[in-house]
Amino acid sequence: MPFLEIKNVSRFFGGLAAIKSVSFEINKGEILGLIGPNGAGKTTLFNVVNGFYHPSRGEVSFRTERISGLKPHQICRRGIARTFQVVKPLQRMSVLDNVVASAFLRAKDRAEALGIANDVLDFTGLADDRDVLSKGLPLGKRKRLEIARALATRPELLLLDESFAGLNPAELDASIGIVRKIREQGITIMIIEHHMKVIMAISDRIVVLNYGEKIAEGAPLEIRNNPQVVEAYLGEAQSA
Amino acid sequence: MKRYLPYIIAGLLALLPLAGLSSYVMHILILVIMWAVIGMAWNLLSGYCGQVSFGHAAFFGTGAYTAGMLYSKLGISGWWGIPLSVIVVSVFALVIGYICLRLRGPFFALATLSMGVILRITAENMVDFTGGDLGIMIRERSWVEKTWYYYIILAIAVGTFLAVKQVMESKLGYYFVAIREDQDAAESLGINTTLYKTIALVLSAVLTGFAGAFYTNYMGYIDPKVVFALHDISIVTIMVVMVGGVATYWGPGVGAIIMVLLAEVIRSIPTLGTAHQTFFGILLIVIIIFLPNGIVGDFAKLKRMLGMAKT
Numbered sequence: 001m002p003f004l005e006i007k008n009v010s011r012f013f014g015g016l017a018a019i020k021s022v023s024f025e026i027n028k029g030e031i032l033g034l035i036g037p038n039g040a041g042k043t044t045l046f047n048v049v050n051g052f053y054h055p056s057r058g059e060v061s062f063r064t065e066r067i068s069g070l071k072p073h074q075i076c077r078r079g080i081a082r083t084f085q086v087v088k089p090l091q092r093m094s095v096l097d098n099v100v101a102s103a104f105l106r107a108k109d110r111a112e113a114l115g116i117a118n119d120v121l122d123f124t125g126l127a128d129d130r131d132v133l134s135k136g137l138p139l140g141k142r143k144r145l146e147i148a149r150a151l152a153t154r155p156e157l158l159l160l161d162e163s164f165a166g167l168n169p170a171e172l173d174a175s176i177g178i179v180r181k182i183r184e185q186g187i188t189i190m191i192i193e194h195h196m197k198v199i200m201a202i203s204d205r206i207v208v209l210n211y212g213e214k215i216a217e218g219a220p221l222e223i224r225n226n227p228q229v230v231e232a233y234l235g236e237a238q239s240a
Numbered sequence: 241m242k243r244y245l246p247y248i249i250a251g252l253l254a255l256l257p258l259a260g261l262s263s264y265v266m267h268i269l270i271l272v273i274m275w276a277v278i279g280m281a282w283n284l285l286s287g288y289c290g291q292v293s294f295g296h297a298a299f300f301g302t303g304a305y306t307a308g309m310l311y312s313k314l315g316i317s318g319w320w321g322i323p324l325s326v327i328v329v330s331v332f333a334l335v336i337g338y339i340c341l342r343l344r345g346p347f348f349a350l351a352t353l354s355m356g357v358i359l360r361i362t363a364e365n366m367v368d369f370t371g372g373d374l375g376i377m378i379r380e381r382s383w384v385e386k387t388w389y390y391y392i393i394l395a396i397a398v399g400t401f402l403a404v405k406q407v408m409e410s411k412l413g414y415y416f417v418a419i420r421e422d423q424d425a426a427e428s429l430g431i432n433t434t435l436y437k438t439i440a441l442v443l444s445a446v447l448t449g450f451a452g453a454f455y456t457n458y459m460g461y462i463d464p465k466v467v468f469a470l471h472d473i474s475i476v477t478i479m480v481v482m483v484g485g486v487a488t489y490w491g492p493g494v495g496a497i498i499m500v501l502l503a504e505v506i507r508s509i510p511t512l513g514t515a516h517q518t519f520f521g522i523l524l525i526v527i528i529i530f531l532p533n534g535i536v537g538d539f540a541k542l543k544r545m546l547g548m549a550k551t
Binding site: 050051052071072073074076077081082084088089090091092093097100101102104105107109110113149150153 | 409410411414415417418421422424425426427428429430431432433
């Protein structure tokens with residue numbers, strides 16, 4: 001039984017098909033990379049899995065249960081959390097309060113929520129910034145706050161939407177370390193990323209989208225040598 | 241010290257009537273406290289949860305008419321309107337919420353504005369039911385003295401303050417602010433935004449309804465143009481909180497003092513007539529430009545501007 005199953009999912013905006021009949025599965029415990037050129041439908045696919053969009057056709061199932069059609073908060077309660085490519089911190093709340101707000105999903109009271117939040121902040125290395133208003137955080141930390149907030153909902157599947165974009169090399173290393181640690185905790189990860197070195201290094205498998213269609217799926221090495229992927233996305237220099 | 245501040249202030253306010261204040265001063269105090277209640281209620285929905293309502297007169301008027309119609313239709317004391325308004329106002333809030341809460345930002349504000357107007361026109365025209373423009377007059381006043389009215393509204397205000405504080409320090413409070421800051425993010429963090437916005441609306445409406453039911457009993461007369469007024473209730477509510485401080489515990493109280501006193505002062509200038517509205521407009525513009533977080537929210541900034549800050 002696949003952990004998450006995306007079956008023949010299409011999503012239309014007016015006459016435009018952002019995703020065309022895409023199917024793939026995610027197995028428990030793996031890191032699945034989702035790559036493709038701009039406008040390939042990666043974020044749209046996240047929005048479909050997360051419940052912001054309902055698929056126009058096809059369905060998404062999470063652990064035997066069909067989740068397409070549910071609302072984002074219901075899907076989050078079932079164990080799927082996400083981050084946003086364009087970060088959405090709760091600006092006029094402190095870093096700690098941001099995480100507390102999401103920790104309440106599983107916590108009975110404020111004390112327990114604070115406990116979860118502090119653990120997550122330690123885990124993501126944001127503990128020193130806990131009292132900073134989140135609008136005052138630099139981009140790298142805001143991206144990490146997105147991850148922290150998602151983790152505080154105690155997910156089983158984490159959707160990371162370009163959590164590494166725009167980071168400097170030091171921040172990049174820190175974030176890769178965090179993603180690896182998340183996986184060690186048994187959380188399954190689907191990640192969208194343009195940073196090829198990162199995606200090749202951490203993914204177990206990669207799915208490639210182009211113009212809304214899946215053009216390849218496989219281990220990083222297969223993807224790197226797949227002529228269709230090279231033509232559509234990686235380019236000659238990468239493959240050399 | 242700061243923890244006990246609400247109790248100290250409540251205690252001082254409770255002792256005030258012993259000072260032998262004149263009936264006029266008591267009337268002003270009662271109005272200030274009533275507006276503080278409405279402001280705190282509005283703050284819950286619009287300040288903390290970010291759903292800006294331009295139609296709180298709908299809830300104030302519903303509360304007022306609940307009390308008034310218990311008296312005029314059933315012949316029982318209007319004071320029963322305070323407990324009964326919980327049910328009536330909740331029902332109205334649920335209906336209004338069902339219609340308006342699917343809208344966001346300015347669209348929500350416009351929808352609530354229209355709700356207030358719709359209720360006013362309805363109350364004006366359902367003459368057999370509400371008495372229409374003639375309004376409702378409560379002939380047997382409970383007390384001639386203002387003291388008891390003062391204690392009743394003070395009790396409502398203290399209850400409202402503690403309720404808002406309790407809510408804001410719980411899960412509800414975090415959820416309200418999360419929804420204000422980013423509804424999509426809140427939704428994807430597992431927050432049922434529709435549900436929690438509805439809770440904020442109903443809580444806010446019920447607290448506003450208390451003030452309305454109190455108003456009927458205190459003033460002894462209501463009509464649709466007064467209790468469902470757009471500018472005299474809905475807009476003044478917003479101003480009370482904007483001037484005092486949006487999303488602060490003490491802002492509505494401070495705003496109520498300023499707005500009620502200002503209205504009294506301006507009204508005492510005989511040649512001004514209805515031009516007094518202009519002053520409120522100018523005040524609002526000044527506040528938005530210089531103190532966008534209100535007097536309480538921008539208190540440090542205000543002290544700096546007045547040159548009172550200790551370097």
